Amino acid sequence: MLMYVVRRLLQAIPVFLGTTFLIYFMVFSMPGDPVLALFGDKTPNPAVLEAVRAQYNLDQPFFVQYLLYLKNLLTGNLGVTFSGQEVSEVFARAFPVTLKLVVMAVVIEFLLAVIIGLISGLRKGGIIDNTNLVVALVLSSVPPFVALFLAQYFIGIKLGWAPVTVGANATWGAMFLPALVIALTIYVTGMRLMRGSVIEAQNADYVRTASAKGLTRGRIVGVHVARNSLIPVITNTAASFGALIAGTTVTEGIFNIPGIGKVLFDAITRGENATVVTFVTILTIMYVIVNILVDLLYAVLDPRIRYV
Amino acid sequence: MTEEITVETTTTGKPAADPNAPLVEVDDLQITFKTGTGDVHAVRGVSFDIHPGETVAIVGESGSGKSTTATALIKLLAGNGRISGGSIKVEGTDITRYDESKMAAVRGGVIGYVPQDPMSNLNPVWSVGFQVREAIRANGVATGKKNIEAKAIEVLQQAGLGDAERRMKQFPHQFSGGMRQRVLIGIGLGADPKLLIADEPTSALDVTVQKVILDHLESLTREKNTAMLFITHDLGLAAERASKLIVMSKGLIVEAGPSLEILQNPQHPYTKRLIAAAPSLASRRIHSTAGLPVAEGADELDMAALAERHEDTEAAVEAAPVMISVKDLRKTYSIRRGSFKSEPLHAVDGISFDIHKGTTLALVGESGSGKSTAARLVLGLEPPSGGDITVGGQSMAKASAKQLFDLRRRMQVVFQDPYASLDPQRSIGAIIAEPLKVHKVGDRASRHARVEELLEQVALPAELAHRYPNELSGGQRQRVAIARALALKPEVVVLDEAVSALDVLVQAQILQLLADLQEELGLTYLFITHDLAVVRVVADSVAVMERGKIVEAGSTDDIFENAQQEYTQRLLDAIPGAGIEFGN
Numbered sequence: 001m002l003m004y005v006v007r008r009l010l011q012a013i014p015v016f017l018g019t020t021f022l023i024y025f026m027v028f029s030m031p032g033d034p035v036l037a038l039f040g041d042k043t044p045n046p047a048v049l050e051a052v053r054a055q056y057n058l059d060q061p062f063f064v065q066y067l068l069y070l071k072n073l074l075t076g077n078l079g080v081t082f083s084g085q086e087v088s089e090v091f092a093r094a095f096p097v098t099l100k101l102v103v104m105a106v107v108i109e110f111l112l113a114v115i116i117g118l119i120s121g122l123r124k125g126g127i128i129d130n131t132n133l134v135v136a137l138v139l140s141s142v143p144p145f146v147a148l149f150l151a152q153y154f155i156g157i158k159l160g161w162a163p164v165t166v167g168a169n170a171t172w173g174a175m176f177l178p179a180l181v182i183a184l185t186i187y188v189t190g191m192r193l194m195r196g197s198v199i200e201a202q203n204a205d206y207v208r209t210a211s212a213k214g215l216t217r218g219r220i221v222g223v224h225v226a227r228n229s230l231i232p233v234i235t236n237t238a239a240s241f242g243a244l245i246a247g248t249t250v251t252e253g254i255f256n257i258p259g260i261g262k263v264l265f266d267a268i269t270r271g272e273n274a275t276v277v278t279f280v281t282i283l284t285i286m287y288v289i290v291n292i293l294v295d296l297l298y299a300v301l302d303p304r305i306r307y308v
Numbered sequence: 309m310t311e312e313i314t315v316e317t318t319t320t321g322k323p324a325a326d327p328n329a330p331l332v333e334v335d336d337l338q339i340t341f342k343t344g345t346g347d348v349h350a351v352r353g354v355s356f357d358i359h360p361g362e363t364v365a366i367v368g369e370s371g372s373g374k375s376t377t378a379t380a381l382i383k384l385l386a387g388n389g390r391i392s393g394g395s396i397k398v399e400g401t402d403i404t405r406y407d408e409s410k411m412a413a414v415r416g417g418v419i420g421y422v423p424q425d426p427m428s429n430l431n432p433v434w435s436v437g438f439q440v441r442e443a444i445r446a447n448g449v450a451t452g453k454k455n456i457e458a459k460a461i462e463v464l465q466q467a468g469l470g471d472a473e474r475r476m477k478q479f480p481h482q483f484s485g486g487m488r489q490r491v492l493i494g495i496g497l498g499a500d501p502k503l504l505i506a507d508e509p510t511s512a513l514d515v516t517v518q519k520v521i522l523d524h525l526e527s528l529t530r531e532k533n534t535a536m537l538f539i540t541h542d543l544g545l546a547a548e549r550a551s552k553l554i555v556m557s558k559g560l561i562v563e564a565g566p567s568l569e570i571l572q573n574p575q576h577p578y579t580k581r582l583i584a585a586a587p588s589l590a591s592r593r594i595h596s597t598a599g600l601p602v603a604e605g606a607d608e609l610d611m612a613a614l615a616e617r618h619e620d621t622e623a624a625v626e627a628a629p630v631m632i633s634v635k636d637l638r639k640t641y642s643i644r645r646g647s648f649k650s651e652p653l654h655a656v657d658g659i660s661f662d663i664h665k666g667t668t669l670a671l672v673g674e675s676g677s678g679k680s681t682a683a684r685l686v687l688g689l690e691p692p693s694g695g696d697i698t699v700g701g702q703s704m705a706k707a708s709a710k711q712l713f714d715l716r717r718r719m720q721v722v723f724q725d726p727y728a729s730l731d732p733q734r735s736i737g738a739i740i741a742e743p744l745k746v747h748k749v750g751d752r753a754s755r756h757a758r759v760e761e762l763l764e765q766v767a768l769p770a771e772l773a774h775r776y777p778n779e780l781s782g783g784q785r786q787r788v789a790i791a792r793a794l795a796l797k798p799e800v801v802v803l804d805e806a807v808s809a810l811d812v813l814v815q816a817q818i819l820q821l822l823a824d825l826q827e828e829l830g831l832t833y834l835f836i837t838h839d840l841a842v843v844r845v846v847a848d849s850v851a852v853m854e855r856g857k858i859v860e861a862g863s864t865d866d867i868f869e870n871a872q873q874e875y876t877q878r879l880l881d882a883i884p885g886a887g888i889e890f891g892n
Binding site for chain 2: 202203204205206207208209210211212213214215216217219223224227228231301302303304
C-alpha cells in the first residue's frame, strides 16, 4: 500500500515536469510583448523597459527562463505578479473561494446522482425513470455556459432569488446558484452510473440470497443494492472534483467570483507568465494527488482491490 | 394442462407432532414469465408435498422448471416471473398472496435457501461475518451484539468452517468455492428453518468437495430434523441423497415416488431416457453406433445396448502408433506474495504420457490439479518450462515457427462453455470457416462446401450456417464448436471439459457424436474432465492428476476396477450414486 503510494508519487514527477514545460512554452509563444503592454499608450523609456525585462528574466532565452523558473519554484519562490503581489499570496486568496464553489457543486452533484439514480434504477421503466432519463438528456445537452447565463438571467435578474454577481464577498450562500448549475450540468454521468449499477445489482445472485435470508426490503436496498452501486459513483465524483477545480474559469467569469479560474483568466490576458505557470502547476499537482486518492478510495470501498 | 400425481411418501427422521400434516403443500402451481415474445409458461401445474424432516429431490434438465418451482416456494422468482395459478401452503397457510414484508418472515426462519453458485451468492463488499450476522439478526434467532456474534460463529462451525472466529472478518474473495458454499449453508440453516431448499448446491464444486459438503448437509439436517428440497440435474446424486424423487420435464412432473424405485424401475419414457443417458461407473466405453440397429424411436443413445458392443480394444490400442508423446512436461508460474517476493507454482510438474492414434486419453483431476494447463501446453498455447511434446513424430520444442503453425492445424480444441467459445457477432458458417481462412485452405466456394459437409458430420442442418450462436441451444452450439475443430481435418482434438456444461441427455448425444467421429476419422482425443463417470464411457486410458503430477495411469477398466492410489479411489468414491444400480 505504502509502496503503491510512493510509486504513484514518483510517477507524478515526469507529469509535473512535462506540464510545466508545456505551459511555459505555450505562454512564452503567445504573441505580443507583455512588458510593452504594461505601459499602455505611453512610450516607455528603453532603460526602464530593460530593467523590467531583467526583473522578470524576460531578457533571457526560453530555456534559461524555464530553468530559472523551476529553480525558483523548487526553492519556494513562486514569483511576483506585474502589480507586485506575491503569486503565492494571490493563490492563497483565490483558492479557498474556488474550493468552496467546487465542494458545494460536488456535494450537490453526488446527492442528485445517488438519489435520482437509485429511485430511477429501482423503478426501471416506470414514469419516474422515463421522466428522469428525458430530463437528464436535456440537462446534459445544454452547454454549461448557456445554463449559467440562463440561470443568472432568470433566477438572478428576473426572479431576484440569488445574487447576480458574487464579487469580493464570496460566501456559501452567494455561490449556491452557480454551484447548483454546475452540479446540474455534470450529475447526469453519475446518475447513469448509479442507475445502471442498481439495475444490475437487483438481479445479482447475492441480492437474491440476501432476500432469502429474510431481510426487509429497506435493508436489502440499503445494505446490498445501494452500497455496492455506490462504488463507481463515488470514484466518478471524486475524479470530477479534480477536473472542476481546474475548470471553473467560465463559471467564475460569468458570476464574477474571485477564484482561481478568474485570476488565471486575467493572468492569461495580461501575459503574466509567472502567475499562469504557477497556477497551472499547482492545479496539476492537485489533480495528480486527487487521482491517487480516488484510486486509494476504490480499495477502501471494494475489499477485493488491493494495491501492492 | 395439469397432471395429478399421488405420491406415497416415506418420511425419514423423527415424526413431527402430526406426522400426517405436510410442511409444504404445493397444489397445481403455475408460473409464467413475461418475455419480449410473449408469456412463457415455465411451470404448468405442479403438485407435491414435503413432510417435516423429509428429503425430496427435483430432477430435470435445464428449462424443466425445477429451479423455478423451488424459488417460487420463497417467492424469489426473477423480476418478469409470477405465480399465475395454484397454491403453495406452508404449514397450512397459502403464501402465494403474501406481500414482501410477510414473505420476509417466511424466508430464512421457516424456509432456508442455499443457492447454486457460491462464487456469486455472497456480497463481495461485506465481510463474511457481517453477512452471517445479518441473517441471524433478521430472523431474531439471537439478540444483542455478543449473542449474535456467538451464534454466527456457531453456525459457521456447524457448517464445517473450522476456524470460523478468525475468518469472520475476511471477505468472500478470500475464501475458496467450497468454503463459500459452507458459509452459504451456514446462512441457510442459521435460523433453524423447517425446510431447506438447496438449489444445485454443489454443481460448481469438485466431486470430492461435493461429497464432503453433501455429507455435512445431510448430517446437519438430520440432527435438526430439517426437511430438505434438493434441486439437481444429477440422478445419482438425487438417488443417494433423497428419499423421494420428483422428475420434471417442460414444466410438468412426469414421475414421482421413492428414489430408488424410480431409478430402478422408471415408468415414464422421459425418466427412462434420462436414466439411460446418465453415465455411471457401471457404464462401458461408447463406440460408434454405425451398423447398430436403431432402437425403436430413440434419437438418443442407449448406453446399455452400446455396452454390449464393447469389444476388447486394449490390444488394438497398443498396436496403434503413438500420436502424442509427452515427456517430463513442466510448467511453472511465479505467484506474487507481498510487495517484492514471488514464489514458484509448479502447475505441471514433470508429467509423461503417450496417446496412441485413434484412441482417447482422459486426463482427470480436481480444479487446480494442472489438467487444463497440460492441455494448453499440448496445444502449444503456452510455452512449457521444461520437457517436450511430440505430435506425430514432430517435436514441439525443436519446431520452427512455421512447423508450429502447421502443427496447430493438426491439433484442434473444443472448450467447455459453448456460450462463451463462439463469437456472437458472426454467423455459424463464418465461425466454422474461420480456421480454413486462417490456414488459407481452399477458395470461397470450396470453404462453403466444407462448412456444409461439417454441419452434416455433426448432425446439424445446413441452413444453420446463416444463423447466429444466440439462436442455438447449448447442445447445438457445442456441435458447432466440434465442427469448427474438425474443419482443418485435424488428427488430434483436445476436449477441455467439452461436455461438462451440458445436460445429461445432450451430453450423451455429444459423447456419441464424438465416438462416431473418432471411428470415422481416426481421431485421437485428449479428454480433460473432472467427471469420472464420463471418463468411463469415453476413454481408453486414464491419467489421474494431482497437484501437477500424474499419480496413476492405466487403461480405463484397470483404473475403475482396481485403482491403486488412495487419491484415485477418493475421486471414484465421491461420484454421486456410485453404488446404485440404475434400471432401464
